[in-house]
Amino acid sequence: MDDNLPVPVSILRVKKETSLIHTFVVDRSFAFSPGQFVMVWVPGVDEIPMALSSENTITVQKAGDATSAMFNLGKGDKLGIRGPFGNGFAKGEKLLAIAGGVGAAPLLPLARADCVMTLLLGARTENELLFVDQLDECTDVLIATDDGSLGLHGFVTSLMDDLNLGIYDRIAVCGPEMMMRAVLARVEEKGIAHKTEFSLHRYMKCGLGVCGSCCIDPSGLRVCRDGPVFSGDLLLKSEFGHYMRDASGRKKPL
Amino acid sequence: MDDNLPVPVSILRVKKETSLIHTFVVDRSFAFSPGQFVMVWVPGVDEIPMALSSENTITVQKAGDATSAMFNLGKGDKLGIRGPFGNGFAKGEKLLAIAGGVGAAPLLPLARADCVMTLLLGARTENELLFVDQLDECTDVLIATDDGSLGLHGFVTSLMDDLNLGIYDRIAVCGPEMMMRAVLARVEEKGIAHKTEFSLHRYMKCGLGVCGSCCIDPSGLRVCRDGPVFSGDLLLKSEFGHYMRDASGRKKPL
Amino acid sequence: MVQLRLGPVTVGGVVLDNHLLLAAGILGTTGSSLARMLSLGAGGVVTKSIGPHPKDGHAGPCLVVLEDGLLNAMGLPNPSKEFADEITSLAKKPVIASIFGGDPAEFALVASWFKDRVAGFELNLSCPHAEGYGAAIGTDPALVKSCTHAVSVTGVPTWVKLTPNVTDITEIGKAAEAGGASALVAINTLKAMRISTGMRRPVLGNRYGGLSGSAMFPVAVRCVYELYESCNIPIIGCGGIATADNVIEMMMAGASAVEIGSAVYNEVKVFEIIKADLYRKEGLPSTEIIGCAHG
């Protein structure tokens, strides 16, 4: 039989990136495009979507039940993996990447693919910045922290203002939705929303484009299957930045 | 879906070969090897095994319920076809073919495949001889009738005695089981049973090698899947020529 | 292949754009995704099943892909009453609200929220993996009758969706008919399970789930055929339909229309694709095909 049941993997190593973000290295590699995600089964707890931060790692921010349960796992513990799923980022020659918090996870493999000229990295404070060293190795990193503990004191959007955005053929963005919405507003002003791509986070049950729990208004597109990466254009007149849905399907404001 | 349900075919024409044997020409061709058979679904009646006498014909002797029902069908009526199934005759360079009655059906395409040097054709009486003209066109036909109305007066086995069997590399046989058993006895005497092949008739329910209704003793081989063509060698110490089984699986003597 | 002429389609009191509906629980959580499926060719859409209280559903994994089907245990996640807002923009469209409850009163309550907004109701008396709901009720003929009655009195067309996980589906079909159902929908998923041998535990968070897709098609055809022999209201066939020929087969078994769910997994444009194969101007009227494999 040729079933697509979750693939069991063992954790080889857990790397503590920050106090709230750990990278889990597993014993199996998955061919993927940067921006694609997997459904991670934490046995006995839940199954949650996670970007692949490399072919055999996921980088997880503690957020609730399932992610907290993962923080109690270590070497030898098992996870189930379905995927990779979704579209991933479009190819480009001269990319600008903009990462906020754990949003750096899908952008690291993009940067490693050698097409990102500049990457703007933001976080609340210095020791919450993700992947600074790895990113430094492969691209030109500019940093902003909300508290000014490293880099520019302020948001990544301020970093954008210092750049000549015209030299990039595409802009790839992943981070907290408020931050992404701010980026979208900025690129809209500059008339380059069509050059931008945003990786969305939505509540997902199936990851397969069937159940409908991740659909966005008003297009009805599925974040898990038609996304998670959407063009800024498409997101302009959408729910993006305004609300999302919880597990029951009820709207909740951002 | 890629199901193997019976393929519906329409009867284009019915050719009356003899009073008890009709050939049904259908509107669809099946790629097959000579000796392979199909399961023929006579709607509302039954499904029965029939050799393909060409890629779009079956040649049917009236025997009981299903075959009689077929004799009431004509142009435009529908049948369902599953198959072709089974192994068919082995390839050879210089073949002798021996046909009795409707057993000529699977041997006609063999003769047409241009490898049969000589064909022995037997029947009870002249007007029950099958395919005389078609066979004459493609091979050297020798005839025997039980009543002497055409050809040799006697059995096809007598025709064998007049031939130098040593010049044939294989011998393919199909006909009533008593006649085939007589042929087998003759070739055994001559020490050439291993060069002969017999196409067996057994009661078949599935034609797929699953139900077991066509298995022969003592090998347990399935006529529908491991056969219907078996080497004379294998049949020597077998039920062949002695008994077969009915629909319920009870043995009945020949 | 048999092809149909597309004329006006009215089934169980509901006017549809064609014979193909989106099945309950497939891309049916938001008004936008229902609208998208209508624009992609569905002749009608059934919403996600809505119940008396908001539910988050079961813990994951909720859905896995098998070689020839899907296995799911969503756990009836739904926004409950708030869902009414989702479908306001779809007024006048062929939208069927799938609803569930634990007793006739709950069914009546949920129906009251939607009765002026939808073309019909579909009662989920069949989900095989929701404690106290779905098949927990749908296997008891008396409860099926009373729940159906509680909704059919609204006067809105009331379809009842049946579970195959019973000894005799015709008994349940007759109970729905007696309760005033305007049509039967057959069938919901087969109760099933897969185990991850690597993890040594059932693969679904809820352990038990429902099998849908091609694997179940022969069971669905059988159920429709049985119901056609024993009930007198229209039947909507559901379960494993993926091609136009599958649609014809369901109709020959006795279905007046069909619902399609899992096939959306392989191709979100499945409705357009099937329509292109199913209909042509010189096709047969559906009346000549529906139930023609009987007798």
Added chain:
Amino acid sequence: MVQLRLGPVTVGGVVLDNHLLLAAGILGTTGSSLARMLSLGAGGVVTKSIGPHPKDGHAGPCLVVLEDGLLNAMGLPNPSKEFADEITSLAKKPVIASIFGGDPAEFALVASWFKDRVAGFELNLSCPHAEGYGAAIGTDPALVKSCTHAVSVTGVPTWVKLTPNVTDITEIGKAAEAGGASALVAINTLKAMRISTGMRRPVLGNRYGGLSGSAMFPVAVRCVYELYESCNIPIIGCGGIATADNVIEMMMAGASAVEIGSAVYNEVKVFEIIKADLYRKEGLPSTEIIGCAHG
């Protein structure tokens, strides 16, 4: 993949050569073909179901191949009492006689013909397409108990094969246990139908038939899992098993051994192939695997 150590295998009172049995009705009509399957690696063989009178079975078509399974309605063809002669050459081999009857007396009669010739009985209380036999009895707990009792009093190990076409299979399993069954076999085929759209009629001569093969595997796993939670006798898993990993999955669900039928269609050497994958010297004892997906 999980692999097992092959030690002595005794299940429900029957000593087997390994954990893999040939399922009833598959190449089980003659002693020769049963002997062939034993020589091809089956750890035990179940005969074609034998009843009180010879039967020719249903008119054809009797078996069709689907994309992911088989659909059959053989109609229990069998030679009845004469079958005893078929298996004389198989004395001392792990041969289980599958038997059926219309009531306890018929079961007792058929059992009396074979009780000194076989390692065990399997009661067919589950064939979904034989009027008055099989599932016609196997859906009624009281009849299941009395028929089981009629055979178990012989003292020969008595396995009872269950139908999935019931609302609650555990109720039937408990009835068999109460009747003295030494093991449960789960499951027989799913009641199903396919229609030939070209012929406009059901494809099987008997119209209704049973679905077997991969398509039903998730339903079979579910049934074994449910029975393991509610009964206390060993379970033999059956339905859609085609690979060593399927065997492990059934065992994790609670099966002590398995039966394999339809997979013979793709490969008559399926037992040898699965054995090669399933067993190795350093493998786990089966006790560590059986039922490990529970709790």
